[in-house]
Amino acid sequence: MAVGAALCGAMFMGAGQAHAATTWKIQSVWDAGTVGYDLFEEWCESIEEKSNGELIFKPYPAKSVAADNNALFDAVRNGVLQGMNPFTLYWSGKIPASVFLSSYPAGPDQPHQWDTMFYSLGMLEKTREIYKKYGLFYVGPIQHDANIIHSKKPVNSLADMKGMKMRVPGGMVAEVFQQFGVSTVSLPGSDIFPALEKGTIDAADYVGPAVNYELGFSQVTDYIMFGPPGVMSIYQPVDLMDLTVNLRAWNNLDPKLQALVEEQVRSYSQTHYLTIQKRNIEAMEKFKADGNQVTRLSQEDMEAFRQKAIPIWYNWANKDEDAKAIFEMQLDYMMNDTVGYIDEEDIKGM
Template identity: 80%
Template sequence: MNKNEFDTTSVTPRRGIFKTLLTSATIGAVLLASSAQAATTWKIQSVWDAGTVGYDLFKDWCDGIEEKSGGELKFTCFPAKAVAADNNGLFDAVRNGVLQGMNPFTLYWSGKIPASVFLSSYPAGPDQPHQWDTMFYSLGMLEKTREIYEKFGLFYVGPIQHDANIIHSKEPINSLDDLKGLKMRLPGGMVAEVFAEFGVSAVSLPGSDIFPALEKGTIDSADYVGPAVNWELGFAQVTDTILMGPPGVMSVYQPVDLMDLTVNLRAWKALDPKLQQLVEDEVRIYSQKHYLAIQKRNIEAMKKFKEAGTTVTRLSQADLQEFRRAAIPVWYRWANKNEDARAIFDMQLEYMMNDTVGYITEEDIKGMK
């Protein structure tokens, strides 16, 4: 074969091939190193105890963020008390950057952020999950909430739909009259104040302390979350009845007990905008998944409660109306704590008075300021 038959300009010498491969490998290594250096890890603590369905769901979601972000963002999840020992510590740990985020029940911050009593359902207020999503995502409540949280060095990413709260009791509660004299575990703030109107003595306890308090008789009834988690916490072993609202309403005092994802404001601002959008989108997706998974588990848990001998009692529609009449002055008392609380409440009051909802009339709030 004639050497002139070869077009030597189209052939890469062996040394050139190795040089090209080496260059590509080097560039790849640099890109990988750059990606590793750019990856951001957030430590996020939930208020769910380890081993509960709530924590398992949240951890699975956190574990999926790294893949969804292409390795640019990673969430390391912790159960209740793992880093911050209590709720106050959790709030401060996120503000100070010890943790980058938290997954709390929004109502926990009523003592620090009075407006937070209106960022989750409250006694006889909006009682359907879609109503809360409407207020947050369509009526401007999300933007106002973020404005409030920024004053505390926090960024409120979004609400996470959870469940209704129910009351477990040693003795049946068949009407509001039966509440008188009960020593009941309740969240603080507005809920405790409304129950006090019916003669209840409120006791504040974290979820992990409820079972031993019921077992020892320190309390004789307890509000906590829904059937799925409460079954796992053993409440059927230390109580005999569950109190719910009228048919179709599990709870008249916290029917939509919202959780949320809140993060350190500096950590949020340091995040690339595309990752910020990813986190916001993922919170909305997770909210639906969490809610629906809990509802399925609630149905299964109620069968177990019944098999264990637990009975269910329900308040009447008349009880609900009486409960709302007692709650309205408390709404206004909390709304008047500061301008932020009033701003959130005003949004909700207008919504509740709209004929599409119709919970409140002018007569109901006559004389209230």
Template identity: 55%
Template sequence: MTRLIKRRSALRTIAGAGAATLAAPHIASAQGQTTTWRIQTSWPGGAGLQIFKDWCATIVEKSGGELEFQPFGANDVVGDFQLYDAVRNGVLEAVNPFTIYAQGIIPAATFLTSYPLALRNPHEWDVFYYGLGGLDIARELYAEQGMHFVGPVHHGPNIIHSKVPIRSIDDFRGRKMRLPGGMVAEVFTEIGAETTVLPGSEIFPALERGTIDVADYVGPAVNYALGFSQVTSYISMGPPGFMSLYQPVDLMDITVGMDAWNALSPQMQQFVEMETHVYSDMHHAAIQKADQEAWGLFEADGVEVTRLSQDDVELMTEVAVPIWFDYANRDPNSARVFKIQLDYMQSGSLGYVDPALTEGLTLNL
């Protein structure tokens, strides 16, 4: 017991020394030295940031003092859209971004995360990544950009807040709606919404002023903390069991600069891969727990939850399918990734997409 206490005390001393060398972390393979990674998440605060920091704090002891994660919140070191430049240039060793942010340098990243009416549950994305070859393709594409894609991290659905009740997709027609752009915006534009792109920080004032009637954003816990119950009276969801039509899951990931990754031993690389699985599970469950608590707060504030029907799901799928093909055909790797997912969605396992919906549509493989 005495030896264990002394060892833990030594690990804390080493971790503290690593933290003191933030400006120039020392990556070494020599026995007894700690590799310190600066790792920044896209979470600016709240439950997401705390879950991330709690996980990072476990790494030095779990790794026997070989590796330490020094966590930073959104914008603490660089802006969200500079995360990939930061890991490629060594400003950060690793990042925990929303995967969609990579689409600026890796077009196929559009299909490495949730898109409207596609794979609808976290385990389906795990099947894609760990069973159907998605992880190998992601690593290939990231390696071309000087980065190593360690693995996906599950978050949760995004939801829609509204000043008016939305009980069918017809109710979106003519509504001024904030969306993140891309495929999501095209689907809602197709069903008649007047879409606009706003950063998250501008959603509350836009709803308050009446500039927009409807807004999507992340999950209940975060949105409640942002005050959305003060400026909207309704939350629109899919049918029971389908929390969000347009983004029923949300994916983050752990990405590492290639130099930092290659400096690790094969054993430590395997450790980081295993810990990414652990973090994904912890992160997803903890976010859902926070969301469960938030529902009661929305109800107490008089916010009503409305649900679309299964018919609405099928109609929106018809709208989404040609848009999927359009985006997939903009880039050969996008088509390659999408083909795997389409085959899965049309298989007996899922059956989300009637083959009739893809008749006459082709992929540029």
């Protein structure tokens, strides 16, 4: 590690002199005090040393500079912030293709599948082309976790969800749940606990066990809905975050620093994911100690969910040419025998 640090530092020295530091202000969507923000803050603080003082990432928690997600998007486009660490799905209303840049109902559901699509099958390059139209540069995905549902009553089948009022993130996820008789509402993360506490909603999706326990969900719900064994979530199993930066700021960065940032995003993605998985295991023991129970949907439920989801995939893919291009990459991958989630019969007539 010491040798690596020395070599890394040497990369950014010229004739014995370091360049003047560039400082980027980067806001995360993680709330201060959560494991997600703690990890993000630590990573940002490491960049100065790794760049030999040439690049400084100044981290900010959710709502500290930009008050909401719309403001965050605009703040980075306009250069008020140089970067953001959002959940990629947040931009489905602004960039329709982004609904396919993080997991969606019954689509690719393993973290390695998403890394394969981004880094081996051309999806990263296509994503960057799309984001440049908005004055943004998509540096890379950051693996996070599955999203899970906490409920006041047990959900042992898709039929059990009929008539429930549930907080979900909107977009494609909401549309699929509505197919099963769920009344969906959209709420920011900070409003979920009071809504569950007051009983204005019956259930809520949010992130994974580690963060949800920190937010107190065990105090206001009794059940956690998972998919079949080995599947925490059938609707958002690989909820990706990313690092996206202002395009002008990126273009003004020395190419060697650009390469460092790309490398560090890939490294941070693994650290972020693995740390949260460890915390998830610990959190599930805490949920059980608080009296929460896990309920599971069946493999048959999983297949029924996918059949309802497929037409909705196509509706979103047809919103614009960019969404279509990303979805076609993923459809080819899901139909490949190495994955085998979809066959010709599934998409007949689509």
